[in-house]
Amino acid sequence: MRKLLFNLVAKFFCLNGIKNIVLIGAGNVATQLGIALQKSGKNIIQVFSQTEISAQHLAKILNTSFTTDLHLVNKIADLYIISVSDDGIEGIAGKIGSGLNFVVHTSGSKSMDNLGKASKNLGVFYPLQTISKDREIDFKEIPICIEANSMENLQKLRILAENLSNKVVEINSDQRKILHLAAVFASNFPNYLYSVAEQILKEKKLDFELLLPLILETANKVQSIYPLEAQTGPAFRGDDKIIRDHLKMLENFPDWQNIYGILSKGIRGK
């Protein structure tokens, strides 16, 4: 009850807390986040990127200004979203100046501490999704993991995030690192295995399209049952004959053979 009241009061006072936003970065996440924030009624007042063509491209999409010079970044925005490669965050945060209103990054694997002294008000705004520049995504169903260095800042980020998504969760830096690691297993690695499957078929002039319903159903299944219950296939059935046949079929592709062996062993080991 107290939390609800606090939220209501906080919402009242912060409703227009974040209006003007500067995007630091012009990659996949900055692009999609910029589009979504603009649609939700925020002003993206400037885009910064070290790469002029990227800065210009995103500024055009958002119909706003851009700069490639950190010193020329607008200093009076309500929020600065640093959405650059993980290794770049600390450097940017160190150079962007101090005394900014509010600075967040969007990384799954970097601590909030990496933002240093760019502002007294720091946070993280991490959308848990695989984001490509050219594929517009609906943030509604995407978990946005937020963290901030004060209750007030957290509340501001919560309101901003809830404007985009129905699934806003508070996650600290340690938890977010775990989540990011798990996301690599749940997304980057499966996508790589899709590409191996595609290449196996291509070798024999078979069409990757044949696998698309299977790929989709595999992902759909675990929306309602746990992956352990959904497991099928030769390794799960303990069908050693098929496993040996498959390993033999892969003998000209030792890397894939190795992957097949290790993942099958993992499945058998359950």
Added chain:
Amino acid sequence: MRKLLFNLVAKFFCLNGIKNIVLIGAGNVATQLGIALQKSGKNIIQVFSQTEISAQHLAKILNTSFTTDLHLVNKIADLYIISVSDDGIEGIAGKIGSGLNFVVHTSGSKSMDNLGKASKNLGVFYPLQTISKDREIDFKEIPICIEANSMENLQKLRILAENLSNKVVEINSDQRKILHLAAVFASNFPNYLYSVAEQILKEKKLDFELLLPLILETANKVQSIYPLEAQTGPAFRGDDKIIRDHLKMLENFPDWQNIYGILSKGIRGK
């Protein structure tokens, strides 16, 4: 044009070619195929399984009879669908008798030849999907890969398959083996990686639900772009620092660490 005419004529003569079907097996595929075939207007006149409880269960679902004795299998059905474990197919086909009207199996990895002399009319009816017993599936979008030992039999299977699915493809035994191998990479292995992700989160009391939109979008992406173009993540960006951090986080789980290393190496190698 000739092919179209042939199909039309063949359809006319074969329309009622396959009506009465015996299911040999009562596992995931037999169950879902039985349900779908019955819905499409076919009669499942009998279920055979060596395991009485399975035979009885599926017969109840399909409101039909069952037997656990191969000698008591009805001999005058139009089609016998052998849907048992890959290792069991040859044994069943050898014992079911000879002179049956038409016998097919549903395996991705076994040749049509494995059906031996059970009938003069042989074929394969392989639905390319991950099928669980309790999850009813819509066959409409599932590729059904067919093969038969004559044009006439192929046509009969095509008509049967087209009753269920919009994606019926003729695939020979060698191609089907490749397809099955690729399907292991595209489905069984990704599902296993989902389960690793789930366990990583569970260790830290984080909720697997957070990853569900990511899993779905990863599978959705490759419905329209190739997996190589869709690849994201630390290994793809060449972010060695994050990769080292992740490997360190997995140091108590050497098997997962090994999987992480090998798949990241694969992604880097592109």
